[in-house]
Amino acid sequence: MMIRPMKPCRRGIKRNIALLVVFVIGIYCYVTIHYYGSKWRPLRPLATAEKEAQRLLKFITTYHYLCNSTVALSNRTDYLICTENNTGIDFEQSGIAYSVWTPYDIAFESALALNYSFQVNVITNFADADIVFREMNNTHILKTFLVANDNHDFTRNLYGQNTFNDILKKGGLKHIDILKMDRPSREVQLWEILHFMNEDRLLMSVKQLHIVMTIDKLDDDYLFNWYRSLYNLFYHQGFRLYHTSASSPLCLQVTVMESCVYWLSWxxxxxxxxxxxxxxxxxxxxxxxxxxxxxxxNTLQEECHAFLEAPNLVSTVLPHSTSVTGVCSLEQHRRQVLIFSKNRELPVRQVFREADCDVYQFIPVFQYGNLIFKQESGHRKLNELTMDDLKLFVKRLRTVDVIDIHYTTMEWEILSNFLNNGILKSAHQLIFQANMIDRVYGRHPASLRKMYSELRRLEVQGFLLFHSIPCHMSEFLYYQANKGKVMEEQSLSYCYKLSFMKRNFKKKTKTGFQRHQIA
Structure with a gap:
């Protein structure tokens, strides 16, 4: 009797294949919703090339830093050198510059070498570069093909090719005043070189960076790679864009970005x-x-285990609040508190007095564009202090435990002036009522971006958020400029009472740094 070989179960195979297809489709849908469905997420890819172009164009046309003193070295490329005091290039002294050069324009390099006594190191693969730069004594030519430092690309170490890591290692330089980067060749993408320079943190020693961005195709991956490289320049390398120029005014429109060249100065x-x-x-x-x-x-950066309370104060003074003051417990010795508010009967003032604090209240007023502060003296007489007077007053106090800014419609201007003038340097804690609706423009993207920038500047100056609650409805008033009247918002989500503590302030707070979401 012949035994026939068993045939595989076709139904089982088809069922497994169908389950696998469904699983793959489910994973794809999840990833698509995760990336494209969220409202805002840093460095998320966008769905179309047009949206990527719109985001990239918005990024390069929104300056991060205002440089009030610039020098143009070339009429062709429109690079501007920032020469502002303390932050820009000092042309009174010699400096070091690197230039990834292509044979189109030498005005930038010649101006640095001949007019400003810079040592210019030119990186190029142009065969006749020695002839072009032979009359410039302060130039050094390095003939090589510049490639990205991609660890997965083993051809980067071929003869005649160098990465920027190799060039800086051979030069032995720890500081570069100016780095100018053109696209080295058609085979190499400048965004790729920048990406791996960001990864290797090579740009931390560069004072000013000037790059050319060539958009030769409207491809979503290509545009995203450029956006990611520029994004990392800002957030990971600390560079601030202060000037952008384009090969044509039409290049500032998303629909004609293709075949455009942009010169970016950082x-x-x-x-x-x-x-x-x-x-x-x-x-x-x-x-x-x-x-x-x-x-x-809504993301706390530090935690306070014991808030300042006033046991003798009736609970009706500040209702509907998780903490009476939003202040972390202070030391037992003399406590200095500065309050900036137009309300002389502010309830929080009584809270601080109940806690045996020395309270100084100032009424901020803008006069002819300048911020002055009125302080009560004897017999309700008001003394006027300028910003310089306030700086001297804070300096005499040496340390300030709490600064409370409670001034609806003007709180952001006050905070900005304090950050500009270093008023918060000696403060341990900052209490700030943040209204998210601008008194002039209302809910506007530019005003929200400026508010976010000020909050991040607080973080840079060492202030960590440890308490955040919506404002009480009675305190939530805004000025509506287009109607010329005071209006009350129906939502609490646009006003928050924020409390910050200095990074080195650890009295009765948790030592470790913690981030957690507010429920």
């Missing part, structure tokens, strides 16, 4: 007291800017 972080406008949230839509701000103020 400066290394100018300092914590300088205002830096953060890049837009994606393409800068209102709901995305709003989501980014709310995400930031």
């Amino acid at each position: 400066i290394q972080n100018p300092g914590e007291q300088m205002f830096v406008m953060h890049p837009p949230a994606d393409a800068g839509a209102l709901e995305l800017e709003e989501a980014r701000v709310l995400d930031h103020i």
